[in-house]
Amino acid sequence: MxxxxxxxxxxxxxxxxxxxxxxxxxxxxxxxxxxxxxxxxxxxxxxxxxxxxxxxxxxxxxxxxxxxxxxxxxxxxxxxxxxxxxxxxxxxxxxxxxxxxxxxxxxxxxxxxxxxHLPEVPGLAERWGRHVFHCPYCHGYELNQGRLGALGVSPLSMHVALMLPDWGRATFFLNGAFEPDAEQLAQLQARGVALERGLIARIEGAMDIVMRDGRTITQDGLFTLSxxxxxxxxxxxxxxxxxxxxxxxxxxxxxxxxxxxxxxxxxxxxxxxxxxxxxxxxxxxxxxxxxxxxxxxxxx
CATH class of the missing domain: 3.50.50.60 (FAD/NAD(P)-binding domain)
Structure with missing residues (x-):
């Protein structure tokens, strides 16, 4: 044919x-x-x-x-x-x-x-497209200026973290992926991005990020690079x-x-x-x- x-x-x-x-x-x-x-x-x-x-x-x-x-x-x-x-x-x-x-x-x-290919965080893949996203332009507005996380996977994640404050209260979860240098830290501070250096154990509930030290940090959405x-x-x-x-x-x-x-x-x-x-x-x-x-x- x-x-x-x-x-x-x-x-x-x-x-x-x-x-x-x-x-x-x-x-x-x-x-x-x-x-x-x-x-x-x-x-x-x-x-x-x-x-x-x-x-x-x-x-x-x-x-x-x-x-x-x-x-x-x-x-x-x-x-x-x-x-x-x-x-x-x-x-x-x-x-x-x-x-x-x-x-x-x-x-x-x-x-x-x-x-x-998503970051290997337990519970992340199950929330992909619903509470975990790749694009704030596609999904950020609907999170209603809530609590937004950027998951670090590489230095490129800085770009996502610095954008997020336009859509909500942003936290940058480094999760051991890299450590920002002095200039990057100043950029994050100027944009009002909170920094979380602890390691993530898993994600539960709608968007409860459970840290390895036992703390739970609840977010309305999480953005990551695949x-x-x-x-x-x-x-x-x-x-x-x-x-x-x-x-x-x-x-x-x-x-x-x-x-x-x-x-x-x-x-x-x-x-x-x-x-x-x-x-x-x-x-x-x-x-x-x-x-x-x-x-x-x-x-x-």
Whole structure:
């Protein structure tokens, strides 16, 4: 079966990319494994016209609108392999209870997302997306200027700690990750950030941080950085270059979201450091348009 483009990943970036191709009346297949990165969050914030909308509803509505285009097909499953084949590409898809199937297309769009590797604090992962967050722009306002913690995982956590006072009463839990120098201590003091040097034993209740010395420090929300890993091996299999960043490795792209492999585009969290729903949609829109133009004009 042959398509103009296969979009691997059917979350926000993939939906946006596929929509541009569909509107150009190109034959598109979207393959999705059903693992949105923000599936743990109940609501999305900061996305124009959708502020406060359940995240799952935005994804569902996007898919419904995409599938109204007659040239689009959707395949639920996991892409297990990809390689160049002639003038295009061949992928292998493993679906639920189905045998693996080979499918070909002239172009590929990688919107695979990332896996978050969270700090190893007992109780933290269970609260991810509900009381523990990665982005104050996405979730800070709803915490109503309450007690906000920044969990130290590296010196980069200083950035998060210094931002938090704009959203609430901030405490920086160093948790043995690093020790601020004199200049950093002065910055924290100037911003009114309280410093907690004790080690965290676990998190209980809604957001009760139990310290190893027996104290309990209750917060309304905790912000931390995760290490990210591209959620699919496909980019590596195709020979795409990656970039090392402060949060992990992501797929290298140019301003048009083209990877280093001609004919392969990448968008969303797998192809940028840091991410949000609005940024994913913007990236996907660019990738879809660039993919379409490459089908006409050739080149990368």
């Amino acid at each position: 042959h398509y103009d483009a296969i979009v691997i990943g059917g979350s926000y970036a993939g939906l946006a990319a596929a929509t541009q191709l569909a509107r150009a009346r190109r034959r598109v297949l979207v393959v999705d494994a059903g693992q949105r990165r923000n599936r743990f969050a109940t609501h999305s914030h900061g996305f124009l016209t959708q502020d406060g909308t359940p995240a799952a509803d935005i994804a569902a509505r996007g898919r419904e609108q995409l599938m109204a285009y007659p040239t689009v097909e959707w395949r639920q499953g996991k892409v297990t392999a990809a390689r160049q084949a002639g003038q295009g590409f061949r992928i292998e898809v493993e679906g639920s209870g189905e045998k693996q199937e080979a499918i070909e297309a002239r172009r590929l769009v990688l919107a695979t997302g990332v896996i978050d 290490r990210v890993e591209v959620a699919s091996p496909v980019a590596a299999q195709l020979g795409c270059e990656f970039e090392d960043g402060p949060l992990g490795r992501t797929i290298k792209t140019d301003t048009m979201k083209a990877t280093t492999v001609p004919g392969v585009y990448a968008c969303g969290d797998a192809a940028r450091q840091g991410g949000s729903l609005p940024l994913a949609v913007g990236d996907g829109t660019m990738a879809g348009a660039a993919t379409h133009q490459s089908l006409i004009f050739g080149g990368h």
